Amino acid sequence: MNEDKSPLRPEWRQWLAENLALGVEQEDVHRVLVAAGVDPALARAEMAAVAGHPYFKACLQVARHFGWMESLMDVYSELRAQDGGRELEVRERIAPEEFFQRYYFGHRPVVLRGMMEDWPALTRWSLPYFRERFGQVEVEVMVGRDADPEHAALQDRHRARMPFAAFLDKVEAAEQTNDFYMVPRNDNWRRDGLSPLREDLRAPRGIIDPGLLPDMMTLLLGPAGTVTPLHHDNMNILLGQVLGRKHVRLVPSFERHRVYPHRGTFSHVDAGKPDLVAHPLFAEATVLEAVLEPGDMVFLPVGWWHWVKALGVSASVTFHHFLVPGGNTHLEAPF
The missing domain is CATH 1.10.10 (Arc Repressor Mutant, subunit A)
Incomplete structure (x- = not known):
């Protein structure tokens, strides 16, 4: 042919x-x-x-x-389904030993509650708080996302810098939009002006390295309607929801063949509105979901696919320096 x-x-x-x-x-x-x-x-x-x-x-x-x-x-x-794997487990104040044994080394996601009760951020973080204390700090954000279906994979095309106050004005004025977002792939934690924000956080005791250095975590902030498309990370992640609510959907790493992978770590499937005509195998995928409230954490095992949508103005923090021998486990791309 x-x-x-x-x-x-x-x-x-x-x-x-x-x-x-x-x-x-x-x-x-x-x-x-x-x-x-x-x-x-x-x-x-x-x-x-x-x-x-x-x-x-x-x-x-x-x-x-x-x-x-x-x-x-x-x-x-x-086998995982027979072991209760079709439900996203929710645990309260879990001991580090059980977290690592059942979830981290067991390669299972879990929603954790009661792990952020000592975070000053839960009572301090708001748009007025950010504006008053850090409004003059220049931050890096992603813009023009709506015009590019590949924005998540091609983030360098969408990077922009602006005063934090200007970004907060955009967030406050928006009702629902996915056009701009402060996403994990930025260096905002490295900016001296934002370093006091780290004082509002606490590392989950016995699970995350308490050092909380800038390269140990990321900050996500945006308006209602921001979507992180279905993808997987190449290491284990612990996400803490600080402000607002987020809807999360997860698909197991071992069901990669059902999510139509794209560009390695992304998926062709819109997990918010799956098109089962174009992607019929996704109908067989195991989809776990939850709505994260402020104070909730979710553990995302390496390779697990996840889609996230902000249901309101939202701020989250992610950690990846787990207290395990040899450090985090990384998924290496085959080629």
Whole structure:
């Protein structure tokens, strides 16, 4: 098949080959193509051409190899489901020993409550507080997100600096928007002007390194409607919700083959409104969810997929320096 002469757009040819290699039923693939406006006869011809192409046959051999790995992951998923793994556990004032044994080393997410009761931030943090104490400090934020579906993966294109007060004005004036956000990939904690904010935090005793140095944590702040798209981190993360509420959805790391990975750590699936016609395998994914209230923490194990939406003006802090021998566990990209 000469791809240059194919009337099907390149992105659809890629989608077609990927879904056939993943084992999606041909009738389901054909139905999606036709629904997208592709002539039914052309869709059949393209499917036949792809299936007979030597490149696709080589791709199919690789897919079968990974199919065995996915089958093992399915077994793990089923065993986890039998062990209560279809519910996101919520624990109150858990002891560090149990946290590490059951959740950190057990590779299980959990919502933790009662771990932030000694945080001054819970009573201090508000937009007026930030403006009065830190309004003149220059901060780095992400802007123009709505115009770029790839904004989360291409953050360098969206970096902007402005006085903290100017950013707070935008947050306060917005009702619901995903267009601007102070996200983890910034160096705001390193700015001398914001360093007093760290005094409002406390490391969960026995779980997180108490040093709380700037490179040990991140700050997230934005208006209602900000969304972190479905993705996974390459290390374990503990997120503490300080201001406002957040809706979180999680998918196990061992169900990667059901989330249509994109750019390595991101997903093609909009976990807020999944399109099960375009992404039918996501219907089989285990989705755990919770609404985080101020004072709640959620442990996100390395490789677990998560989607997060702010339900109001929201401020969160994440930690990744766990008190474990050898430090955090990192997921290395295969290539």
